[in-house]
Amino acid sequence: xxxxxxxxxxxxxxxxxxxxxxxxxxxxxxxxxxxxxxxxxxxxxxxxxxxxxxxxxxxxxxxxxxxxxxxxxxxxxxxxxxxxxxxxxxxxxxxxxxxxxxxxxxxxxxxxxxxxxxxxxxxxxxxxxxxxxxxxxxxxxxxxxxxxxxxxxxxxxxxxxxxxxxxxxxxxxxxxxxxxxxxxxxxxxxxxxxxxxxxxxxxxxxxxxxxxxxxxxxxxxxxxxxxxxxxxxxxxxxxxxxxxxxxxxxxxxxxxxxxxxxxxxxxxxxxxxxxxxxxxxxxxxxxxxxxxxxxxxxxxxxxxxxxxxxxxxxxxxxxxxxxxxxxxxxxx
Amino acid sequence: xxxxxxxxxxxxxxxxxxxxxxxxxxxxxxxxxxxxxxxxxxxxxxxxxxxxxxxxxxxxxxxxxxxxxxxxxxxxxxxxxxxxxxxxxxxxxxxxxxxxxxxxxxxxxxxxxxxxxxxxxxxxxxxxxxxxxxxxxxxxxxxxxxxxxxxxxxxxxxxxxxxxxxxxxxxxxxxxxxxxxxxxxxxxxxxxxxxxxxxxxxxxxxxxxxxxxxxxxxxxxxxxxxxxxxxxxxxxxxxxxxxxxxxxxxxxxxxxxxxxxxxxxxxxxxxxxxxxxxxxxxxxxxxxxxxxxxxxxxxx
Amino acid sequence: xxxxxxxxxxxxxxxxxxxxxxxxxxxxxxxxxxxxxxxxxxxxxxxxxxxxxxxxxxxxxxxxxxxxxxxxxxxxxxxxxxxxxxxxxxxxxxxxxxxxxxxxxxxxxxxxxxxxxxxxxxxxxxxxxxxxxxxxxxxxxxxxxxxxxxxxxxxxxxxxxxxxxxxxxxxxxxxxxxxxxxxxxxxxxxxxxxxxxxxxxxxxxxxxxxxxxxxxxxxxxxxxxxxxxxxxxxxxxxxxxxxxxxxxxxxxxxxxxxxxxxxxxxxxxxxxxxxxxxxxxxxxxxxxxxxxxxxxxxxxxxxxxxxxxxxxxxxxxxxxxxxxxxxxxx
Numbered sequence: 001x002x003x004x005x006x007x008x009x010x011x012x013x014x015x016x017x018x019x020x021x022x023x024x025x026x027x028x029x030x031x032x033x034x035x036x037x038x039x040x041x042x043x044x045x046x047x048x049x050x051x052x053x054x055x056x057x058x059x060x061x062x063x064x065x066x067x068x069x070x071x072x073x074x075x076x077x078x079x080x081x082x083x084x085x086x087x088x089x090x091x092x093x094x095x096x097x098x099x100x101x102x103x104x105x106x107x108x109x110x111x112x113x114x115x116x117x118x119x120x121x122x123x124x125x126x127x128x129x130x131x132x133x134x135x136x137x138x139x140x141x142x143x144x145x146x147x148x149x150x151x152x153x154x155x156x157x158x159x160x161x162x163x164x165x166x167x168x169x170x171x172x173x174x175x176x177x178x179x180x181x182x183x184x185x186x187x188x189x190x191x192x193x194x195x196x197x198x199x200x201x202x203x204x205x206x207x208x209x210x211x212x213x214x215x216x217x218x219x220x221x222x223x224x225x226x227x228x229x230x231x232x233x234x235x236x237x238x239x240x241x242x243x244x245x246x247x248x249x250x251x252x253x254x255x256x257x258x259x260x261x262x263x264x265x266x267x268x269x270x271x272x273x274x275x276x277x278x279x280x281x282x283x284x285x286x287x288x289x290x291x292x293x294x295x296x297x298x299x300x301x302x303x304x305x306x307x308x309x310x311x312x313x314x315x316x317x318x319x320x321x322x323x324x325x326x327x328x329x330x331x332x
Numbered sequence: 333x334x335x336x337x338x339x340x341x342x343x344x345x346x347x348x349x350x351x352x353x354x355x356x357x358x359x360x361x362x363x364x365x366x367x368x369x370x371x372x373x374x375x376x377x378x379x380x381x382x383x384x385x386x387x388x389x390x391x392x393x394x395x396x397x398x399x400x401x402x403x404x405x406x407x408x409x410x411x412x413x414x415x416x417x418x419x420x421x422x423x424x425x426x427x428x429x430x431x432x433x434x435x436x437x438x439x440x441x442x443x444x445x446x447x448x449x450x451x452x453x454x455x456x457x458x459x460x461x462x463x464x465x466x467x468x469x470x471x472x473x474x475x476x477x478x479x480x481x482x483x484x485x486x487x488x489x490x491x492x493x494x495x496x497x498x499x500x501x502x503x504x505x506x507x508x509x510x511x512x513x514x515x516x517x518x519x520x521x522x523x524x525x526x527x528x529x530x531x532x533x534x535x536x537x538x539x540x541x542x543x544x545x546x547x548x549x550x551x552x553x554x555x556x557x558x559x560x561x562x563x564x565x566x567x568x569x570x571x572x573x574x575x576x577x578x579x580x581x582x583x584x585x586x587x588x589x590x591x592x593x594x595x596x597x598x599x600x601x602x603x604x605x606x607x608x609x610x611x612x613x614x615x616x617x618x619x620x621x622x623x624x625x626x627x628x629x630x631x632x
Numbered sequence: 633x634x635x636x637x638x639x640x641x642x643x644x645x646x647x648x649x650x651x652x653x654x655x656x657x658x659x660x661x662x663x664x665x666x667x668x669x670x671x672x673x674x675x676x677x678x679x680x681x682x683x684x685x686x687x688x689x690x691x692x693x694x695x696x697x698x699x700x701x702x703x704x705x706x707x708x709x710x711x712x713x714x715x716x717x718x719x720x721x722x723x724x725x726x727x728x729x730x731x732x733x734x735x736x737x738x739x740x741x742x743x744x745x746x747x748x749x750x751x752x753x754x755x756x757x758x759x760x761x762x763x764x765x766x767x768x769x770x771x772x773x774x775x776x777x778x779x780x781x782x783x784x785x786x787x788x789x790x791x792x793x794x795x796x797x798x799x800x801x802x803x804x805x806x807x808x809x810x811x812x813x814x815x816x817x818x819x820x821x822x823x824x825x826x827x828x829x830x831x832x833x834x835x836x837x838x839x840x841x842x843x844x845x846x847x848x849x850x851x852x853x854x855x856x857x858x859x860x861x862x863x864x865x866x867x868x869x870x871x872x873x874x875x876x877x878x879x880x881x882x883x884x885x886x887x888x889x890x891x892x893x894x895x896x897x898x899x900x901x902x903x904x905x906x907x908x909x910x911x912x913x914x915x916x917x918x919x920x921x922x923x924x925x926x927x928x929x930x931x932x933x934x935x936x937x938x939x940x941x942x943x944x945x946x947x948x949x950x951x952x953x954x955x956x957x958x959x960x961x962x
Contacts, residue, residue, distance in 0.1 A: 019359040044821035045792075159910040160685075189684035189848065191907045194892040198906070216822060219894030242898045260826040261896050262851040264878060271830055272855055275823040278791055521739035524699055525802065529753040530726035543743045 005032035012070035027234040038211040040221035040228035048234040058087035096171035100183035102163035106155040113151040123174040138169040161192035233290040240315035250322040360623040367619025373612035384428035393425040423601040437560035442553040445506025453514025547624040554617035640673040645705035665691040667866035676840040680857030688866040693812040730803035734815035736795035740787040747783040772801040793824035865922040872951035
């Protein structure tokens with residue numbers, strides 16, 4: 001990729017203060033997002049993927065949270081330094097977000113029409129009538145039948161899949177350059193999920209925007225993204241194009257995660273592969289690699305110093321003893 | 333990053349975290365400066381009230397110790413009233429009355445509200461619920477002063493008519509709150525689990541449901557406490573509250589004559605002390621509510 | 633324990649929820665959450681029940697163990713109809729059927745310690761002496777892979793996976809014959825999900841407990857089930873042995889459900905059967921076959937005639953489908 005990235009996140013760290021002390025939910029991650037690409041951020045709950053997404057829109061609840069270090073550059077502008085008023089311009093304009101539970105993100109006492117036209121009027125400066133026409137147009141694009149009629153519905157009058165479509169329509173109403181989608185299909189049924197995944201992909205191509213898809217579901221990532229980061233405990237474990245990431249994962253965590261997904265197999269297994277143990281407490285991280293205690297390949301060096309994310313071949317990974325690689329000669 | 337991870341700041345916590353919902357709330361409360369100060373003021377009042385109970389001070393509140401309307405002096409800090417009683421002693425003694433009424437009413441009204449509210453909520457839609465709701469509606473619709481007067485009249489000369497009247501009306505708010513919360517909680521999976529095990533319904537209510545409303549009850553008790561103190565003052569002022577004792581309400585009633593004559597000590601002593609306690613308790617109650625509200629708990 | 637007498641026999645079970653409205657709160661409609669479901673479960677067998685949200689699978693599970701009162705039909709546990717038993721008469725049967733819940737954050741009483749939670753069933757059914765109960769509680773934790781040191785802790789001190797283990801220990805405490813597991817892993821992280829699925833599969837093998845395993849995820853169901861039933865709008869539409877169902881799904885809905893699962897294999901290039909629209913409201917289900925409004929293979933008669941079950945399998949291993957594609961009535 002030779003183009004300059006649309007979004008450049010460098011050494012981002014996000015801290016939360018808790019009764020027990022400060023916790024780094026995200027601890028020094030860097031990644032780029034290019035125009036017209038879909039980047040997946042995968043990980044289990046508590047790995048920092050949602051917080052990362054929220055930080056891109058300046059939505060970290062503060063207090064207790066704050067961006068402790070690093071920069072978030074969108075087309076050359078550092079969003080981490082913007083004040084709330086400037087951020088509000090960016091939000092819904094250049095960057096939009098859709099959430100897991102559309103019912104909580106839509107205001108139940110306003111119609112879809114008033115919520116959508118408000119956004120359009122604020123960011124595009126149109127009249128109410130023009131904004132309404134745009135809203136109808138958008139709802140049509142996200143596949144809502146009879147959009148002119150549905151526009152005056154209240155959110156509770158719609159099904160879950162329909163509401164998620166409305167959320168998407170609202171997020172895209174102002175033609176954002178970047179869409180952050182946080183578990184957009186997790187609350188939906190499989191058949192509806194398939195529809196929404198299809199829709200996001202189709203709209204991404206149509207609007208030529210960048211999409212960051214945050215999810216725990218590797219299946220969704222495989223079907224929608226070109227590239228993905230795997231996060232663990234606030235850090236990036238592995239980052240690669242989808243093909244190498246799924247075909248030959250290098251980080252043992254990525255491998256374990258891929259292995260443990262329940263998938264339809266030809267033969268029922270007596271034991272599903274698992275990752276032993278559980279995610280360490282962010283307040284009480286082990287020295288060295290954060291995955292070491294659960295890792296089958298861990299050795300002495302893993303427990304002393306934390307591995308850095310390094311590029312090797314097609315992937316970047318933070319591991320001393322990656323899969324598919326003979327252990328390196330000890331450096332004298 | 334160096335070989336040595338930056339250990340000190342992130343690993344400060346003890347290895348085994350034992351935080352309960354209460355310690356979390358205590359943490360939040362401690363960070364609320366207004367809340368801590370208001371609690372300190374309330375505790376000072378409480379110490380004064382306890383001192384009266386143990387007879388450490390204000391023992392001579394009823395004695396005639398001086399002349400009529402003496403100005404403040406070293407002997408009588410707030411001066412004396414029309415018949416020469418020490419206003420400071422009487423104001424201090426009234427603190428005990430306030431606390432006694434406040435505590436009794438707050439505890440009993442909240443407990444009654446909790447039990448009836450929980451029953452109504454758990455069996456919502458059934459006749460138990462209907463009856464309790466009907467009771468709430470009826471009691472709520474009787475004008476309060478009239479109700480106290482009626483109870484005072486029917487109970488004869490007891491000093492507790494005021495308490496009975498307050499408890500039988502103040503439980504309603506607690507009852508409504510608990511009923512709503514219980515309706516929400518009874519659909520929880522742990523309640524279903526108890527059903528599946530075969531736990532009897534009343535046991536489910538008191539063992540599994542009601543304890544989870546304790547944060548609501550605690551806040552409601554503090555609100556009831558303030559309401560009871562204020563009502564006691566008004567009722568005593570009207571002559572249907574404290575009968576044989578001393579209360580800020582009685583002092584204010586006394587002072588109606590005095591204020592016309594230009595003597596404000598009685599009135600000021602009672603109303604300033606009342607204001608201080610009510611204000612402090614209200615602020616404390618607000619802070620407590622914030623601290624116990626799970627929605628304001630910082631996610632970690 | 634013969635072949636002929638299954639542990640659980642559900643006959644034409646129905647659960648309707650009244651919808652009240654108007655001035656006098658009259659019943660204006662019925663939500664047919666479970667509509668005429670028949671199934672059976674042998675001892676030690678696992679029946680996987682799969683369907684999308686709102687299809688009535690949870691209600692079915694809860695109606696079977698009487699957490700909800702069925703509107704009609706029968707549930708026979710070892711030959712006894714338990715649908716009409718009173719509280720006291722039901723108590724011994726409660727002991728034999730337990731439940732594992734979906735949300736590990738809601739299924740444990742927040743203000744009760746692990747020990748209190750696990751002891752309660754033993755106390756209620758007066759199993760053993762108090763001393764034995766104490767011992768048994770520690771043993772239960774051991775069975776689900778937890779240390780007895782956590783006995784005096786409260787639920788919020790645990791992770792989702794650990795809470796789910798405690799919930800499983802509670803269900804096991806009464807040594808039930810049947811456990812209804814309602815989406816027991818859907819709220820868990822992937823790596824924890826497989827741990828819990830393995831635990832359930834182990835328990836089933838070692839203790840011979842029959843499971844009614846409810847999930848929306850066909851992949852999860854496959855790992856634990858002997859027999860699988862697919863539910864749509866309150867009705868079963870296909871029931872078969874797991875191997876048969878996964879190797880050759882018959883009902884168009886089952887096929888769509890299978891193809892909709894996102895696969896963690898990039899460029900797998902499968903042809904996805906995309907269903908149009910949403911599930912219709914169970915308050916007003918479509919006429920004829922409930923699936924005909926979304927079915928890619930719908931014919932004219934699907935809107936008129938309710939399909940009956942046809943056995944496409946053998947006598948020994950039935951494969952029942954309720955679809956006009958396979959009817960032999962023409």
